[in-house]
Amino acid sequence: MDKTAGVKKLNISGLIQEKKKSPSIGNFTEKLIPKILFGIAAISVLTTIGIVLTLLTETVLFFKEVPFLDFFTGTKLKPLGKDAVFGILPLLTGTVLSSAIAMIVAVPIGVMSAVFLSEYASDKLRKILKPILEILAGIPTIVYGFFAFTFVTPLLRSFIPGLEPTNILSPGIVIGIMIIPMVASLSEDAMNAVPNAMREGALALGATKLEVTWRVVIPAAMSGIIASFVLGISRAVGETMIVAIASGSSKNFTFDVTQSMQTMTAYIVEVTGGEAAAGTTLYYSLYAVAMTLFVFTLLMNLAAQYVSRKYREEY
């Protein structure tokens, strides 16, 4: 081939036709790829199915040995030893209390941070504060666990003398701190979505910023804010390492937050970390607890999606 491009021209279309004739797998690939990709996409669905199936099969076995009602109304949990008793209420109270404490911390602070960032802070300040808050969200939970155990608990014990060395209060507070960025960022998104025209309308009536925020912005952003709470609860309920480290493993049925308590997640960690020999009731109880946890968080997530979709304000 002589190389004087520009004078002599390549017959490109000829070249392309030539290539086309040679047997190619192109067509085959083209048909195969979507199928492969569908298979890959199906894995996420399979994961969910996998979770449900593994939990369900063993849970069913569990309920053959422990009556459903006894499990959900039992206030006594003594999973080890000869005369084991399985009542989930101690775990439920532990979970509910730690999540409730977490929300008591996270909701006001999260929403107030969101208000500050979205309504009061200048652009410059927001650009500095937000990423720092986001760091808080990216810290591994084990680090919070360490923090709760070695710092927050001793700190609290210095002015709550009755506080046990492991208790549900301290991890509850720390879970709350961990959730603050999530509540703040989702609530702020919701507030940012409120059109400025609405704020102007209120300001023009002589409202102060606080009145605008309280009576216009927050009501208008309510669905998003509530969704952030619901997701926060779901996170708090599912949180594991902080409670595993800092709340102890006492299975007493109590509402005293200064006491050591166990959550559903910490129970799972304790039982799998110790003994999880297949076939025992103890082993099945793991799945029953996990199933309860899964159903609970699933409902929460669906609720959050529902709230933010259904009650999205029309403006």
Place this chain on the structure above:
Amino acid sequence: MKYVDQAQVTKKMGTRLFANNLAKMLFLLSTLFGIAVLAVLIYRVASDSMGWINKDFLLNKLSTVPERAGILGAIYGTLWLMAVVAPATMILGVGTAIYLEEYAKKGKLQSFIQTNISNLAGVPSVVFGILGLTVFVRALDLGSVVLAGGLTMSLLVLPVVVVASQEAIRAVPQFLREASYGMGATKWQTIKNVVLPASLPGILTGVILALSRAIGETAPLVVIGIPALLIPLPNGILDKFTVLPVQIYYWTVDSALVAEYANLAAATIVILLIVLFAMNSIAIIIRNKFQKRF
């Protein structure tokens, strides 16, 4: 007739403005609260680790003697875990995203998969641990090795990668696809040569964020079972392993026995946080550098 008494309004204005200023302070304090906690946390960890982070700590294997203990095994374990999680999430996450964005018809199936993914994102990590224990460790009989941990972790962080990749793919302008189709390219050629390269920065950002999540997760690995004492370094994905956060967990729990373990835990936390900050910075750099090129 007037209902609004201007004099009254003016009189009350002071209180209202005071309330506003007070609230503003309160809101500012709330925001600073989170930041203050972060500062305290970092300060505590840093001061507890003071003097414990050195070359030996990074290069020694685990030991029951605090002065000799190092985290090389946990670093190896973390790296091997990433060697499973990175490709697995990349393939699964990006594949799912491509399917949902480019191939799936908008409809029930697509929105079902989409809802499923956002629900999966909310499943507690211990539940993934149970799934990994039941399926990978027990049913597939892998044992609690890197591969089992890695696959468990991949499923856990999958939603992060899927959502980030979907956003990145959606951000590729339609006109680039048209340009490619216009040249006679097939759909897959277009995706491979145009869509994926253009969305790569966004995808990478998502993958890095997912990996940094995986690096910090503890619960699922504790659930699938990691020995309390494991000294040899893992040399492949079928070896037993430990990772940084699990090492922190054991040292924190045992700090009641050996006080110095708390320092080792703090030192390991510092290393872990440095790794995570570095990863997140890289993600931010990639995002900023390649943003808005079209």
Place this chain on the structure above:
Amino acid sequence: MITATLGKNTTVSHSGRQVSSGQPVFQTKDLNLWYGEGQALTNINLNINENEVTAIIGPSGCGKSTYIKTLNRMVELVPTVRTSGEILYRGNNILHKDFKVEDLRTKVGMVFQKPNPFPKSIYENIAYGPKIHGIRNKRILDEIVEQSLRGAAIWDEVKDRLHQNAYGLSGGQQQRLCIARCLAIEPDVILMDEPTSALDPISTLKVEELVQELKKDFSIIIVTHNMQQAARISDKTAFFLNGEVVEFAETGKIFSNPADKRTEDYITGRFG
């Protein structure tokens, strides 16, 4: 405390306010305004009188909105804004930093280009202003709501659905609702920034009639792109160009016999 007062058709003004038409409510003296580096208003001098409708016209970007937003200091929502000069509202310089904007805005109401009701019920929209200003009594609120809605000529259309969301109203109704919301705090002056530009002709007509009605009780400053509208409803007209007041006079004079060539060019549609 609650005395039945003026219906829609009475021409008596609000009790308790001195009525001496022609008295200035706003006196603007050498007002300059910058957004960051860019000057948006230059040496504005303008007196706005009580119980008149003052129209502000001018091409897009000439500073009309900026000017009326300065009158209730809403312009400050843009963080980079700087001003010099004075604006006296009934004798007090509102640009002085000690002046309380919330007070000012209670007396100087504003209606925006796009209707912006709150995502609340019609009732709550109207009651919002009185409530924040401390009126809590349900009976009084009820009366304020009715009076304001009547004042904005929308009472008959909404009286049966007071507790439904305001977003169920048509655009024109929403705009009159916003006017009613403004009336509910019984302002002294009402600022309107192109209040009809987002509305259909019939709704526009209704709002225009309403403005004519309101002028008996309030001083009104209205920005409009629509020359005919300015001619129809205003007593005085100010023509802005590039951030300056080119001409300010009786509306009749501006439209029939403008002093400035540029005014003439603009109102005859030669630019803008």
Place this chain on the structure above:
Amino acid sequence: MITATLGKNTTVSHSGRQVSSGQPVFQTKDLNLWYGEGQALTNINLNINENEVTAIIGPSGCGKSTYIKTLNRMVELVPTVRTSGEILYRGNNILHKDFKVEDLRTKVGMVFQKPNPFPKSIYENIAYGPKIHGIRNKRILDEIVEQSLRGAAIWDEVKDRLHQNAYGLSGGQQQRLCIARCLAIEPDVILMDEPTSALDPISTLKVEELVQELKKDFSIIIVTHNMQQAARISDKTAFFLNGEVVEFAETGKIFSNPADKRTEDYITGRFG
């Protein structure tokens, strides 16, 4: 394999292709097209000839883009599209479901309204087409790149920066790059959808000259809003209105002596 053929200035056509000017490349028969429920094209009948420039004009929304996108079936990217009728490309019905669109698009290139280079180097932009069609040889690719860039009259401007990102080029250069990219697969027909509407006058002129040049080797169909452009560069002109072809004739005739009243109204600027 590689046969040297006609240079830039020869009027002989590409080897291997029958050249008998006036022979139809596209015959459209009773084409109807719907987006979902809305019909966008109605009973189109149109023959497009080889080595001619065919301009398509008409007011916005009349279906011009839809029509030329049907010619390479790009219109199918909208999932709701349905068609009836036939389009024969060199005798084969391209609307038939067995027809391979990729083959069609290799022969029928397209240039879009907004320049849309890939976010790759200039070289890679041009090499993209040949590569996906299986040409991997670096030497051949080099030649194709040079030849195509020369063909699009942009070689001299970019030859020193072939490996820089195409987004560094000006809008006009980008558009010629896109034309070059299209030439690199040596299509038979080139479709252009308002190729100059995003460009400045000088770039527009360059592209117009290029079209004149290209017509020697390719059949060109160009959609334009610019009547002068259609008159300057096209041989035939089709006037579309509401999804129908109102008139299709020699460009000279359309612009000097249109048969249809609506065509006349349009080209004299009475609507559109």
Place this chain on the structure above:
Amino acid sequence: ACGGKGDKGGAGDLEGSVVIDGSGTVFPLMAKVAENYMTNEQEGVSVEVSRAGTSAGFKKFLAKNGTDFNNASRSIKNEEKAEADKLGIEVQELKVALDGITIVINKDNKWAKELTQQEVIDIFTAEKGKKNWSDVRPGFPNEPIKTYGPNENHGTYEFMFEKILEEQELPGGINLQQDYSTLVDLVSKDKNAIGFFGFGYYENNKDKLTAVKIDFGKGPVEPSLETIKEDGDYAAFTRPVFTYLNVNHAKEKPEVLDYAIYLMENAQDVAKETGFAPLSDEDKQTSLETLKAMKK
């Protein structure tokens, strides 16, 4: 290849892994031996040690592909032996060292530094209703007793329950924990706490805890490496600790047997460091001979 004391240098020629679970009491000793083995003897062998507790460990030991060793702070039960037979697992008991159940109290507890054996039993059992310290002995403060101990996964729990408390019912209020570290922590932070676990966990946390001297009838005895002997003054609370070897594994995997031999040869030195009383030489030699016999 045998890893005797002779060939030092840590460059052993064996490869593979040894999996050990079971007793938390034995864990510190076993972990140290394993660490020494991996650093000094066989670098190629991975010895991993966990601490699920004796009973929990037996469940993992007596399973298909079970662990190689199970550490135990009690001897194997009959039902566990039966399970081993059923699975065809040949089990070899190896006595490793001696431990004394140590009753610990908070450092601030200045009243209960000495208790009689019966008082200990009363404190940890329910029927006697000793809810407050003052119920135990007049003069003790009128404050609630908080009892702590390892949970049912642990051999220590069973030893306490079966041997010391003679299977009397434990009160519901006892705080049972999985991890010994947690127990140490809880007792060290709770003034009214009283708990029990192996001597080693006390020995290594002397600064945080006080060990109760027990009066077995001949005056208070403090647990120590001297008193914890089979014929020592603390003998009533003394128990041997074991590790159980899966002999099938030992025969299949040379590293398992090698480790067992290393363990028996070196455990006694490590025992003292970790708070265990050493075995008699006789016991040690018997075990070693049994193990060496497996080599063929």
